[in-house]
Amino acid sequence: MARSVIVTGGFGVLGNAVAAAFAARGDKVARIDFAPSAKEPLAGALDIGSVDLTDGQATGAALDEVVSAHGGIDILVNIAGGFVWETLEGGSLASWAKMQAMNLTTAATITQLALPGLKASAAGRVINIGAGAAIKAGMGMGAYAASKSGVHRLTEALAEELAGTSVTVNAILPSIIDTPTNRADMPDADFSTWVRPEAIADVILYLASDAARAVTGALVPVTRGG
Structure with missing residues (x-):
């Protein structure tokens, strides 16, 4: 049976890969984005x-x-967000508020408003995009990592909140x-070690599937390149 899927940040590279999958x-599939239009069309979306x-x-x-x-609404995939690399000494405090808004507030807002629809689904799914960098933040990653750590805590808290419902949250x-x-920002890096958007989409498809019905509150590292 066809499910109703929402992908936020759906016009971006990762969002488009997930929506296409x-x-x-x-x-x-519905793609919701801050941008006015998608660069890549997706038939039927x-x-x-x-x-x-x-x-x-x-x-x-x-x-x-x-x-x-x-x-x-059966599945909500929260991909919308942003990134900044900025040291505290040389950066702007406004970046902390910006990262919080782009990465955490966006997810919290649409998830709260989508909850009635998700709970009405036989198998509702919320899948957020956190960050490995939020487990241990490096230099210049403070504002970004703090906001993504908030996404992790939102995921865990909401999974417990919805434990008695049909909805899982990961x-x-x-x-x-x-x-x-x-690639443009890090031209000298070894791209083969980076995670491809299609690989992330595969993990999201699994978490959205019936096979993952017992998985909730999980923070799933996706780190392997190739």
Whole structure:
């Protein structure tokens, strides 16, 4: 049976790979993004652009559009977010608030508003994107890692909150993702050790599947390249 899947940050490299993976198995996919439009089309996808996921009213309107088109919400994959490398001494305190908003508030906002639909599903799934870098933050990673650590704690707390429901809540903790932006930023790195978006999508598909029905509150490292 086709499920209703929402992928936030769905116009980006990872979001597009995840959305395409669900679409390939016949699910009904909605891509929600802050950008106005997707660079890569996805056949059959419902694309909703220009959505500020820290804005409850705008987020609620996007969810209403998904429910109207797809009949409900079964799976929410929270990929929307951002990154900054900045030392505390040489950086801006505004970056801490920006990372919190982009990485944590976006996930908390849409998840809270989607909960009624997810709980009405026979097998609701929330899958967040955390970060391996939030386990042990390196220099310049403070603001980013702090926000992603918040995603980890959101995942754990919400999994316990929803323990008596049909909904599971888990997070993926990738290492460096192999994207064009990361390659441009780190041209001398060994790209073969980086995690491909399609590999992350495979893990997300598993967590969204019935086979993972007993897995909740997990922070799953995804670190192997190739």
